[in-house]
Amino acid sequence: MIKELSEDLRSKISAGEVVERPASVVKELVENSLDAGATEISIVVEKGGQQLIQLTDNGCGIPGDELPIAFKRYSTSKIASVNDLFTIDTLGFRGEALASITSVSEVNVVSASENSDGFEMSITNGELGEVQPAPAVKGTSITIRNLFYNTPACKLKFTNNVNQDLHTVN
Numbered sequence: 001m002i003k004e005l006s007e008d009l010r011s012k013i014s015a016g017e018v019v020e021r022p023a024s025v026v027k028e029l030v031e032n033s034l035d036a037g038a039t040e041i042s043i044v045v046e047k048g049g050q051q052l053i054q055l056t057d058n059g060c061g062i063p064g065d066e067l068p069i070a071f072k073r074y075s076t077s078k079i080a081s082v083n084d085l086f087t088i089d090t091l092g093f094r095g096e097a098l099a100s101i102t103s104v105s106e107v108n109v110v111s112a113s114e115n116s117d118g119f120e121m122s123i124t125n126g127e128l129g130e131v132q133p134a135p136a137v138k139g140t141s142i143t144i145r146n147l148f149y150n151t152p153a154c155k156l157k158f159t160n161n162v163n164q165d166l167h168t169v170n
């Protein structure tokens with residue numbers, strides 16, 4: 001019988017297209033940092049990215065009141081109209097990366113814009129936590145834990161390529 005997929009299942013399936021393996025997470029986060037004007041990016045990876053990927057940048061930061069929307073699907077600060085599609089000068093614009101990563105891992109984000117307070121937020125099982133005060137260090141730090149813990153099919157695909165990924169990520 002043909003059925004419409006639930007929203008949760010839809011987002012996990014499309015997440016698999018954006019986040020094929022841990023290296024894809026690193027790529028998406030680095031692109032976001034570069035789009036944010038970062039000049040320094042540090043990356044910590046544990047267990048080939050399955051256990052932990054932590055990326056910290058000194059870019060423009062995400063304002064506290066925009067943290068929740070940054071993690072929604074199709075939310076972006078990079079385009080606003082169809083015309084903008086003809087003049088894209090950023091690496092990302094589809095507004096899918098953070099939402100995708102969030103639906104297949106546990107995420108914490110700490111961010112501060114220039115001369116503003118810092119804020120942090122955690123997302124577990126796709127559910128956004130409260131925005132809380134955090135140190136006002138300009139830039140963004142995103143911590144991804146337990147990648148693919150809730151998507152066995154993605155994990156299996158990745159584990160089959162684990163040697164290649166350990167090589168790529170480390």
Ligand SMILES: Nc1ncnc2c1ncn2[C@@H]1O[C@H](COP(=O)(O)OP(=O)(O)O)[C@@H](O)[C@H]1O
Nearest residue numbers: 032036070076077092093094095096097098140
């Ligand atoms: N490291 C970062 N520094 C500043 N802003 C960020 C960072 N990462 C994400 N963002 C903000 O969150 C939004 C959503 O990110 P993402 O899901 O990757 O979509 P996209 O990059 O396609 O816009 C971005 O448009 C940007 O405004």
Ligand SMILES: [Mg+2]
Nearest residue numbers: 028032092097
């Ligand atoms: Mg992006």
